[in-house]
Amino acid sequence: MPLPRWVDIILLPVLNVTLAFIIGGIVVLIVGENPIEAVRIMLYGAFGYGYGFGFTLYYTTNFIFAGLAVAVAFHGGLFNIGGEGQAYVGGLGAILVALAVGGLHWAFALPLIMIASAFFAGAWAFIPGYLQAKRGSHVVITTIMMNFIATSMMSYIISRILKPENINSDESARIADVTRVPFLSEWIPLLRNTPVNISFILAILALVGVYVLIWHTKFGYALRTMGHNGTAARYAGMSNAKLIMATMAISGALVGMVAVNDTAGAHGRLILGYVAGTGFVGIAVAFMGKAHPIGVGLSALLFGVLYQGGQELAFTMPAITREMIVTIQALVILFTGAMSNMLRRPVEFAFLAARHRQEPDPVAQEKGA
Amino acid sequence: DPALVYDGGGKFDASFNEAAYNGAELFKTETGQDYQDLEITGDAQREQAIRQFAARGNNPIVLPGFSWETALRAVAPDFPDTSFLIIDTVVDDIENVRSVVFKEHEGSYLVGALAAMATESGTIGFIPAFDFSLLQAFGCGYKQGAAYVNPDIEVIETAIGTGFDAFNNPGGGTEVARSQIDRGADVIYHAAGGAGVGVLQAAADAGVLGIGVDSNQNHLHPGQVLTSMLKRVDVAVYNAFEDFANDEWTNDVQVLGLAEDGVGAAFDDNNADLITDEMRATVDDITAKIISGEIVVHDYREDESCPV
Amino acid sequence: MEDIISILITTVRVSTPLILACLAGLYSERAGIVDIGLEGKLLGSAFGAAVVASVTGNVWLGLLAGIGVSLMFSAVHGLASINFRGNQIISGVALNFLASGLTVFLGAAWFGRGGNTPALSGGARFYGIELPFAGELAGVPILGPIYSGLLSGHTILTYLAFLAVPLTAWVLWRTRFGLRLRAVGENPKALDTAGMSVTVLRYKALAITAVLVGMGGAYLSTAQAASFSREMSSGRGYIALAALIFAKWKPYPALGACLLFGFLEAMQYRLQGVDLPLIGPVPTQAMQALPYILTILLLAGFVGRAIAPKASGQPYVKER
Amino acid sequence: MDTHTENVQRPAPAAETSLAIELKKINKSFGPVHANRDIDLAVTRGTVHGIVGENGAGKSTLMSILYGFYHADSGEIVVNGRPVIIHNSSDALALGIGMVHQHFMLVDNFTVIENVILGAEDSALLRPSVEKARRELQRLADDYGLNVPVDALVQDLSVGQQQRVEILKALYRGADILILDEPTGVLTPAEADHLFKVLKTLRDEGKTIILITHKLREIMAITDTVSVMRQGQMVESLVTSETNPEQLAELMVGRRVLLRVHKEEARPGDVLLDVNDLVVTDDAGTERLKGVSLKVRAGEILGVAGVAGNGQSELLECLAGMRAARSGTISVNGHDVTAVNEDSAAMLRRNGLAHVPEDRIRMGLVTNFFEWENAILGYHENYGNGLMLDVKAARAEAQRHIEKFDIRPANADLKTANFSGGNQQKIVLAREMERDPDVLIVGQPTRGVDIGAIEFIHNQIIKMRDAGKAILLVSVELDEIRSLSDRIVVLFDGQIVGEADPATADEGALGLLMAGVRAGEKANSTESSQ
Numbered sequence A: 001m002p003l004p005r006w007v008d009i010i011l012l013p014v015l016n017v018t019l020a021f022i023i024g025g026i027v028v029l030i031v032g033e034n035p036i037e038a039v040r041i042m043l044y045g046a047f048g049y050g051y052g053f054g055f056t057l058y059y060t061t062n063f064i065f066a067g068l069a070v071a072v073a074f075h076g077g078l079f080n081i082g083g084e085g086q087a088y089v090g091g092l093g094a095i096l097v098a099l100a101v102g103g104l105h106w107a108f109a110l111p112l113i114m115i116a117s118a119f120f121a122g123a124w125a126f127i128p129g130y131l132q133a134k135r136g137s138h139v140v141i142t143t144i145m146m147n148f149i150a151t152s153m154m155s156y157i158i159s160r161i162l163k164p165e166n167i168n169s170d171e172s173a174r175i176a177d178v179t180r181v182p183f184l185s186e187w188i189p190l191l192r193n194t195p196v197n198i199s200f201i202l203a204i205l206a207l208v209g210v211y212v213l214i215w216h217t218k219f220g221y222a223l224r225t226m227g228h229n230g231t232a233a234r235y236a237g238m239s240n241a242k243l244i245m246a247t248m249a250i251s252g253a254l255v256g257m258v259a260v261n262d263t264a265g266a267h268g269r270l271i272l273g274y275v276a277g278t279g280f281v282g283i284a285v286a287f288m289g290k291a292h293p294i295g296v297g298l299s300a301l302l303f304g305v306l307y308q309g310g311q312e313l314a315f316t317m318p319a320i321t322r323e324m325i326v327t328i329q330a331l332v333i334l335f336t337g338a339m340s341n342m343l344r345r346p347v348e349f350a351f352l353a354a355r356h357r358q359e360p361d362p363v364a365q366e367k368g369a
Numbered sequence B: 001d002p003a004l005v006y007d008g009g010g011k012f013d014a015s016f017n018e019a020a021y022n023g024a025e026l027f028k029t030e031t032g033q034d035y036q037d038l039e040i041t042g043d044a045q046r047e048q049a050i051r052q053f054a055a056r057g058n059n060p061i062v063l064p065g066f067s068w069e070t071a072l073r074a075v076a077p078d079f080p081d082t083s084f085l086i087i088d089t090v091v092d093d094i095e096n097v098r099s100v101v102f103k104e105h106e107g108s109y110l111v112g113a114l115a116a117m118a119t120e121s122g123t124i125g126f127i128p129a130f131d132f133s134l135l136q137a138f139g140c141g142y143k144q145g146a147a148y149v150n151p152d153i154e155v156i157e158t159a160i161g162t163g164f165d166a167f168n169n170p171g172g173g174t175e176v177a178r179s180q181i182d183r184g185a186d187v188i189y190h191a192a193g194g195a196g197v198g199v200l201q202a203a204a205d206a207g208v209l210g211i212g213v214d215s216n217q218n219h220l221h222p223g224q225v226l227t228s229m230l231k232r233v234d235v236a237v238y239n240a241f242e243d244f245a246n247d248e249w250t251n252d253v254q255v256l257g258l259a260e261d262g263v264g265a266a267f268d269d270n271n272a273d274l275i276t277d278e279m280r281a282t283v284d285d286i287t288a289k290i291i292s293g294e295i296v297v298h299d300y301r302e303d304e305s306c307p308v
Numbered sequence C: 001m002e003d004i005i006s007i008l009i010t011t012v013r014v015s016t017p018l019i020l021a022c023l024a025g026l027y028s029e030r031a032g033i034v035d036i037g038l039e040g041k042l043l044g045s046a047f048g049a050a051v052v053a054s055v056t057g058n059v060w061l062g063l064l065a066g067i068g069v070s071l072m073f074s075a076v077h078g079l080a081s082i083n084f085r086g087n088q089i090i091s092g093v094a095l096n097f098l099a100s101g102l103t104v105f106l107g108a109a110w111f112g113r114g115g116n117t118p119a120l121s122g123g124a125r126f127y128g129i130e131l132p133f134a135g136e137l138a139g140v141p142i143l144g145p146i147y148s149g150l151l152s153g154h155t156i157l158t159y160l161a162f163l164a165v166p167l168t169a170w171v172l173w174r175t176r177f178g179l180r181l182r183a184v185g186e187n188p189k190a191l192d193t194a195g196m197s198v199t200v201l202r203y204k205a206l207a208i209t210a211v212l213v214g215m216g217g218a219y220l221s222t223a224q225a226a227s228f229s230r231e232m233s234s235g236r237g238y239i240a241l242a243a244l245i246f247a248k249w250k251p252y253p254a255l256g257a258c259l260l261f262g263f264l265e266a267m268q269y270r271l272q273g274v275d276l277p278l279i280g281p282v283p284t285q286a287m288q289a290l291p292y293i294l295t296i297l298l299l300a301g302f303v304g305r306a307i308a309p310k311a312s313g314q315p316y317v318k319e320r
Numbered sequence D: 001m002d003t004h005t006e007n008v009q010r011p012a013p014a015a016e017t018s019l020a021i022e023l024k025k026i027n028k029s030f031g032p033v034h035a036n037r038d039i040d041l042a043v044t045r046g047t048v049h050g051i052v053g054e055n056g057a058g059k060s061t062l063m064s065i066l067y068g069f070y071h072a073d074s075g076e077i078v079v080n081g082r083p084v085i086i087h088n089s090s091d092a093l094a095l096g097i098g099m100v101h102q103h104f105m106l107v108d109n110f111t112v113i114e115n116v117i118l119g120a121e122d123s124a125l126l127r128p129s130v131e132k133a134r135r136e137l138q139r140l141a142d143d144y145g146l147n148v149p150v151d152a153l154v155q156d157l158s159v160g161q162q163q164r165v166e167i168l169k170a171l172y173r174g175a176d177i178l179i180l181d182e183p184t185g186v187l188t189p190a191e192a193d194h195l196f197k198v199l200k201t202l203r204d205e206g207k208t209i210i211l212i213t214h215k216l217r218e219i220m221a222i223t224d225t226v227s228v229m230r231q232g233q234m235v236e237s238l239v240t241s242e243t244n245p246e247q248l249a250e251l252m253v254g255r256r257v258l259l260r261v262h263k264e265e266a267r268p269g270d271v272l273l274d275v276n277d278l279v280v281t282d283d284a285g286t287e288r289l290k291g292v293s294l295k296v297r298a299g300e301i302l303g304v305a306g307v308a309g310n311g312q313s314e315l316l317e318c319l320a321g322m323r324a325a326r327s328g329t330i331s332v333n334g335h336d337v338t339a340v341n342e343d344s345a346a347m348l349r350r351n352g353l354a355h356v357p358e359d360r361i362r363m364g365l366v367t368n369f370f371e372w373e374n375a376i377l378g379y380h381e382n383y384g385n386g387l388m389l390d391v392k393a394a395r396a397e398a399q400r401h402i403e404k405f406d407i408r409p410a411n412a413d414l415k416t417a418n419f420s421g422g423n424q425q426k427i428v429l430a431r432e433m434e435r436d437p438d439v440l441i442v443g444q445p446t447r448g449v450d451i452g453a454i455e456f457i458h459n460q461i462i463k464m465r466d467a468g469k470a471i472l473l474v475s476v477e478l479d480e481i482r483s484l485s486d487r488i489v490v491l492f493d494g495q496i497v498g499e500a501d502p503a504t505a506d507e508g509a510l511g512l513l514m515a516g517v518r519a520g521e522k523a524n525s526t527e528s529s530q
């Protein structure tokens, strides 16, 4: 039974998120806090004032990139679990270029940093792509392995090579202020002291770009063909091997943009272990967003809100720790992603009933004629 | 109220952050004055956390861990009336910041000497969470101390993982410890936070000796933990809260070594049977020599290398 | 020789949770349900086992609790992916998040130690079992180290894990249940039209998955370590999944793959800081990356294309 | 399970009725599609009852309801005179109803025995069931000539053999009433003949058989009674001997259908497709084409006949650039196009070759795509400049196809999966024919397609030929080959074993060739195909 589009796109997700919050609310109740108040604090923390909002946007930026990466691969029938490691390696590209061109104005440096991040992360993703295309090695395993390898490699590079002697933490030297990706607060005072930077605009552009790529380019068409039916792609004269490699590289390049946001922007340096789970959240974002850029954008925002609002909540309600936030995220993923059909049936039913009341049964009508 | 924001490993890491927590709790029970604390989930939250506490008027704000440096530098100038304490790194160019650093290498030197005296096999172990300069400083002091007692001693060093998550891998700690034990190590020193629990467990199970770190971990397996390398983060936190409450706050750099009782080896009932008088005497002797400057313990962090 | 034995002993211990998780995954994927939530189930059951063991002081109750937790996780996974035909990967990812949040949250609420449980001792832990005559035979050359060192002295869970391999092979190829299990993962319609319920069968498979992975989780917190600590599964669920694909969803190869991973990890511990001949000192990190690099090379070089059970990942829908 | 107990025990036939099956006022909808509307059907015990109807008329749905795979929205089922409720397939099996589905319900990587016992095992351990099945299968093989290698994997069997496995599955479960849904769609004439022999034996033993087919010839040959369905409704039930194909066709489609293809004399021109000594191996490395040479000229249709599995698929795939040749050459329009790459199919298309694949779902279509997206599959490079895809132009193209080929529903924005099989085939044909290729290779153009659509498709192919195109037609339907082709070659075991003129060659001679007996040789191993 096809439901009106708006029900599918808006009503059902909203109902599902609400359900997740209700269950989360029960957990909040169990620890003795007021769930309504908790939601209020969360929303206030995420949107209520410029500072919180800036952080929400900052997180959203990362999640958009990570989510798009998974989404693009998914359209090609590939499951890229390696965003975490790809973003990490992307950080290396970002920092090398940013330090090399140290002092260059950001307007000139940014494209270079982007290219370097995309290239490094894309190359890291290309390896599993190549192995899948040429050797048939399953990308799910190889990307998991590449995550572990990235951690080791980056740990060595950061602590043994990039780390300047005068710094205690394991991190690279700092990027010159003029070169660093500028914070939006330079133009929007409201966002003062928040890490949201130009990358946010890049993320929005990436959403549009991916939309165009998937549905309005020849490559996107080929990609989707392969994703749905690899044999049909061969029949159509598309090379699966080339498509797989290109798709993985693009996917990696997208998640590499996390480095532009973090390494070259928010942090201004490459920090050991900086990706901190963003790549994995990207999986949830992509699937929740049904691999559609609009969906990815919205679910990235939802996760941004959960991250920032959760931080606010942990501040204000000490009984609610950061793990509670992770739990609520899990519930949101579960209800909006995996159990999204749970409410579909009842909703379909409601609509059918409503429709019946409005117009007589078309079959009965036909028969009468 | 004072505020305390924990570093990545979180409040109950059984070592570093927990020590800070203990100091704050001690202050709370002694004075009845409450404090606020927070665990962060990512690097981006560092600046945010400090800023929010400062904006709400929490004072002083204690930041255990060098990772706070960048965030602190960004925020502190905006809140000149707030006092900050940072631990494990020096920020001496901002007015309202007190810095406390420890000479972990000195404390590690002591436990290294003890390990060398306690070993029967002549092989001892060191297990850092991962290869990382702060942890190397522990290891390097340990090796120097061991070599001081026995120049021929063999020290096996095995990291558990490759990043901060290794601090949360007690299973890995256990396996690494066992593999060192299989190779003959009979005293094992860990610098692995939560994963260290697994190291001490493995040592206790195998009937060899472990050495704790940061907090006094002797009680975890009485009679099976040779000693613990104390790093008095608790004292630094307690002092900060107290100084502020008594209007005795100073914005200075405190370097806490053996001389200042900032580091040391833990002796208590739990390990009394393990420590002979001779061992105790040697430790006291070394302590005196380090304090007097007769023994200079090399700090790995100075040149990222270790002489032994 | 002793060196080799010691590496092999470590291999056995490190492999145990992998074997249990990998076989667990085998049942669900053979039934057509991808279980990326193994990681979360390991973590959740490690937690459940440690909590109950520490409260009751009885490790067997702990084991049951661990299995209970993963059964609940499996039930959620089943509800999402069987009844509601949801995306199995999202469901698994959600379970992983849930485990990582809820274990620490509840642990902190109950024990006030940041999610860690108190150390287990006495009857609250699994200890190694001495096989008969292990003591007497220890001195015998060759046989001694192998029997008394390598084979003896592991916990019951390790022996169960190794037993589970032939048992799984037997179930899969020799029993009615195994036949149906394999069928439902390949072509659920064939099963449906032969008059059996796809749903019931898939739930059964998920239950077995839960029992095995629950044992794996309990192993982590009550046999390998002696307490729960946050995120203690540290990626083992993913490795088990990789091993499963590596093994092409077959029990004995799965054992091989898990032992291989375990062996490479044991080697890695052993080789850290050791100067390699010709190469000299190798960075610790390179050694630590070695297992993963070798896995990729093996995969690319020898294993070739892995073909999953055909229906895995797809919800079963009768109507188009 | 709360199944009514009366369903589990097979009710003894009530004496007063000779009807095995009675369906009353069955209704079934899939969302907006009303697949079955107030259907009534009665089948007498011990007869063969045929059901015909266009694609999507609701035949499979009706039978799936009888088999418990779907639930009717309303209506009543009476088996052997007793009203029953069939909750699921095991209820149906318990009532003695067995079904061979249109799309086989076999587990490909299971052995035949495993497939047969699946769900009908006697004990928790397999071995006893396997032994019993082995004996039972032997008996069935002896009784009905249903031979299959019981320990072979199903995926290694030919479709004909796979179908036998399906029949064996039903018989093994003791089916009295056997439903066969388009069983001959994938069979060679010889295999089909064999099947009908089996069916007759079964009927003579008193079993009841329901046969769905699109081939009126088969209806006339084997059924006792026949029902015609159209658009979800039962149009008519007739006694076979009292009707004729023309009447059935008209009932089915609602208009007169030409059951014969009319075509002019061919006027062959230049050689457009030239294949020389082609050797091709399959994925496992076995040689499937062993030096095939053939030429197709402008304005002629070359038919390739043969029993399925004799290299036809490899020939098509190789000619279409989807499989590399071990040796030999292919030239299209004078250009050497011997395939080399994964993306050779694109190069072939640029050289003027179009390809209608044997298996539209597996290869020729992306069923998840909208219709317009499939309308440009293989040609998407032509829509839009540079990197961009011109969606508007693609939609316009799709609209042209829809109009010209009368694809229904006429909605380019509908998911391809939601089109009926006949219409899906039209989507592929329209796409490949509308390119105005010089060479068209066509595999099984009317597989699973109803007679209305067949007529249309055949006419389109003739039209292309008359426009001076070279057409290579591969089909296992001997009728189709004979009525469309201007020349016929027979492929056996990867080699061309003979050439025939469709006008003069008789079926028997072609059959011998297809069995590998070269012209002039004595027939000795005609059974080798079975």
Ligand SMILES: Nc1ncnc2c1ncn2[C@@H]1O[C@H](COP(=O)(O)OP(=O)(O)OP(=O)(O)O)[C@@H](O)[C@H]1O
Binding pocket: C320, D030, D031, D033, D054, D055, D056, D057, D231, D408, D409, D417, D418, D419, D420, D421, D422, D423, D424, D450, D452, D453
């Ligand atoms: N699963 C489905 N969901 C929605 N619509 C469907 C679905 N399946 C089929 N339809 C639509 O229902 C209608 C009936 O299909 P049917 O197969 O009867 O078409 P048809 O005109 O008989 O085609 P043909 O002449 O090729 O046999 C078609 O318009 C088809 O697109």
Ligand SMILES: Nc1ncnc2c1ncn2[C@@H]1O[C@H](COP(=O)(O)OP(=O)(O)OP(=O)(O)O)[C@@H](O)[C@H]1O
Binding pocket: C318, C319, C320, D030, D033, D034, D035, D053, D054, D055, D056, D057, D058, D059, D060, D061, D062, D102, D418, D419, D420, D421, D422, D448, D450
């Ligand atoms: N599972 C399903 N979900 C949705 N629609 C379906 C389903 N099965 C059949 N339909 C639709 O119901 C109608 C009848 O389909 P059915 O398969 O019974 O036709 P049929 O007469 O067997 O056609 P064919 O000759 O092509 O096999 C078609 O429009 C078809 O698309």
Ligand SMILES: [Mg+2]
Binding pocket: D054, D055, D056, D057, D420, D421, D422, D423
């Ligand atoms: Mg039709």
Ligand SMILES: [Mg+2]
Binding pocket: D059, D060, D061, D102, D181
């Ligand atoms: Mg049908």
